[in-house]
Amino acid sequence: MNIQLNGIAASPGIAIAKAYQLVTPDLSFEKVTTENTEEEISRLEQALEVSRTELEKIKEHTENKLGEDHAAIFSAHLLILNDPELINPMKEKIETDKVIAATAVEEVSTMFIDMFENMDNEYMRERAADIKDVTKRVMAHILGVTFPNPALIDEEVVIIAEDLTPSDTAQLNREFVQGFATDIGGRTSHSAIMARSLEIPAVVGTKNITESVSQNDLIIIDGLEGNVIVHPTDEELATYREKQEAYAKQREEWAKLKDEPTITKDGAQVELAANIGTPDDVAGALHNGAEGVGLYRTEFLYMGKSELPSEEEQFEAYKSVLEQMGDKPVVVRTLDIGGDKELDYMDLPKELNPFLGFRAIRFCLENEDVFRPQLRALLRASAFGNLKIMFPMIATLEEFRRAKGILLDEKENLAAEGIKVAENIEVGIMVEIPSTAVTAAQFAKEVDFFSIGTNDLIQYTMAADRMNEQVSYLYQPYHPAILNLVNNVIEAAHKEGKWAGMCGEMAGDPIAIPILLGLGLDEFSMSATSILPARTQLSKLSKEQIASHKEELLAMSTTDEVVEFIDQLVNKA
Ligand SMILES: C=C(OP(=O)(O)O)C(=O)O
Numbered sequence: 001m002n003i004q005l006n007g008i009a010a011s012p013g014i015a016i017a018k019a020y021q022l023v024t025p026d027l028s029f030e031k032v033t034t035e036n037t038e039e040e041i042s043r044l045e046q047a048l049e050v051s052r053t054e055l056e057k058i059k060e061h062t063e064n065k066l067g068e069d070h071a072a073i074f075s076a077h078l079l080i081l082n083d084p085e086l087i088n089p090m091k092e093k094i095e096t097d098k099v100i101a102a103t104a105v106e107e108v109s110t111m112f113i114d115m116f117e118n119m120d121n122e123y124m125r126e127r128a129a130d131i132k133d134v135t136k137r138v139m140a141h142i143l144g145v146t147f148p149n150p151a152l153i154d155e156e157v158v159i160i161a162e163d164l165t166p167s168d169t170a171q172l173n174r175e176f177v178q179g180f181a182t183d184i185g186g187r188t189s190h191s192a193i194m195a196r197s198l199e200i201p202a203v204v205g206t207k208n209i210t211e212s213v214s215q216n217d218l219i220i221i222d223g224l225e226g227n228v229i230v231h232p233t234d235e236e237l238a239t240y241r242e243k244q245e246a247y248a249k250q251r252e253e254w255a256k257l258k259d260e261p262t263i264t265k266d267g268a269q270v271e272l273a274a275n276i277g278t279p280d281d282v283a284g285a286l287h288n289g290a291e292g293v294g295l296y297r298t299e300f301l302y303m304g305k306s307e308l309p310s311e312e313e314q315f316e317a318y319k320s321v322l323e324q325m326g327d328k329p330v331v332v333r334t335l336d337i338g339g340d341k342e343l344d345y346m347d348l349p350k351e352l353n354p355f356l357g358f359r360a361i362r363f364c365l366e367n368e369d370v371f372r373p374q375l376r377a378l379l380r381a382s383a384f385g386n387l388k389i390m391f392p393m394i395a396t397l398e399e400f401r402r403a404k405g406i407l408l409d410e411k412e413n414l415a416a417e418g419i420k421v422a423e424n425i426e427v428g429i430m431v432e433i434p435s436t437a438v439t440a441a442q443f444a445k446e447v448d449f450f451s452i453g454t455n456d457l458i459q460y461t462m463a464a465d466r467m468n469e470q471v472s473y474l475y476q477p478y479h480p481a482i483l484n485l486v487n488n489v490i491e492a493a494h495k496e497g498k499w500a501g502m503c504g505e506m507a508g509d510p511i512a513i514p515i516l517l518g519l520g521l522d523e524f525s526m527s528a529t530s531i532l533p534a535r536t537q538l539s540k541l542s543k544e545q546i547a548s549h550k551e552e553l554l555a556m557s558t559t560d561e562v563v564e565f566i567d568q569l570v571n572k573a
């Protein structure tokens with residue numbers, strides 16, 4: 001049946017391929033007893049064998065793609081599968097209690113999980129999570145249901161999921177995964193951000209795509225408009241193939257500006273930088289014409305693993321990014337954990353309002369044993385390129401002063417150890433909390449730069465969760481409240497001779513770009529794929545013309561008025 005769904009256009013492009021459902025299968029079963037215990041033991045052994053083969057493959061694949069560290073979790077899973085202390089009791093249970101293999105796996109693993117979960121030792125509690133993961137896989141094979149292995153996809157597919165975690169996304173093979181569609185999420189959810197850095201089309205927030213699609217259904221993802229079509233008609237297929245080609249042609253046009261500076265029609269110059277999450281993203285940033293990295297989100301180094309990354313591992317990652325970027329500026333943001341970015345191994349308390357809770361700089365200032373190695377790694381890497389350091393979620397000047405104090409302390413330590421550190425590393429902050437945007441003038445005297453994080457600034461200013469569909473109508477980037485805060489930050493920076501950038505998604509939004517240009521933003525940092533369209537758009541805009549209407553713009557009452565005004569202004573230019 002032909003089904004049309006609407007969602008949020010999260011990453012541009014058109015994908016046409018078979019659906020691959022990335023959902024945990026139903027693992028319920030009926031507990032019955034059996035006389036044929038041999039058959040059940042052999043069923044268990046077979047399921048273990050298939051699971052081992054799969055995990056070996058996933059481990060190898062992850063090692064090649066993401067490095068040994070990320071693959072360590074799968075070695076741990078393999079150890080569990082080979083552990084006689086876990087497996088023998090399962091077999092004994094089948095023999096003595098005459099239960100089927102599924103019952104034996106469930107009961108024995110639950111016993112171990114309960115035991116480990118109740119231990120007063122974090123390492124052991126993590127093992128409980130590992131056993132849970134592994135036994136799900138074994139159980140699926142016993143019950144004969146498909147267990148998704150995104151890392152092993154080897155044909156062209158579109159991924160369908162309720163949501164994609166950063167570690168799911170990291171496992172996806174760009175060669176085969178043509179796009180994805182999810183039930184939940186918004187343009188600034190991390191799955192959407194990852195899709196843009198992988199340069200695959202994505203539609204998120206469709207509400208019920210997982211229920212509307214079956215494995216292998218033919219599906220079209222339109223990441224330009226936010227549409228998904230299941231079982232397309234021949235006509236629809238033809239239309240979308242044309243659209244796909246037109247988009248590819250447009251990209252070729254944009255590519256001509258790859259090595260050009262970003263200059264407006266009236267000769268003003270701004271910088272277009274890329275947001276990246278891993279050293280692997282640098283190639284895409286450069287290939288899309290980035291003049292720098294405006295935001296390196298370091299949290300991905302800390303996620304999807306079983307322990308904190310070492311100083312050495314971090315140093316290698318930062319050095320790699322800096323070296324690849326040459327003399328172009330690279331703004332690295334220190335750890336911004338919390339909110340929707342969790343670290344399983346840190347055992348942080350569950351909070352009622354995680355976005356207002358113990359996250360980012362708040363966490364780092366209280367956990368210097370986590371913060372200092374990152375700062376040391378950054379300072380050591382600074383010798384290899386043009387590094388700028390940025391602290392996330394700064395709400396007060398004291399926080400900035402404390403964070404900078406620790407940074408300078410580590411700089412001294414390194415100097416005493418005779419380790420080379422770059423001389424003039426700029427130290428700036430994310431402006432993503434309204435208190436900081438309002439008092440930007442005071443901050444501007446002490447920071448070297450600002451980078452406005454509108455993803456969070458909008459949610460905190462409008463009191464509208466950036467992940468919550470029901471309040472997404474309040475998530476208004478062009479609302480006069482946001483524009484006045486942005487303007488305040490830019491003016492404050494310029495008064496002190498500092499620069500102001502933006503690394504929230506708003507910086508790459510074609511409606512926002514003329515406004516931000518007119519307000520005087522110096523640096524626009526965005527998903528790599530937005531850079532060339534933005535450069536093309538900026539080359540047709542006149543900064544002076546928009547700036548001359550700044551006061552009118554800031555005095556508007558509603559988002560609609562702003563959008564209408566800017567549309568008139570730009571189109572009549
Ligand atoms: C860039 C931002 O940070 P993140 O999306 O990682 O919270 C932001 O808040 O705008």
Ligand SMILES: [Mg+2]
Binds near residue numbers: 432453455456
């Ligand atoms: Mg943020």
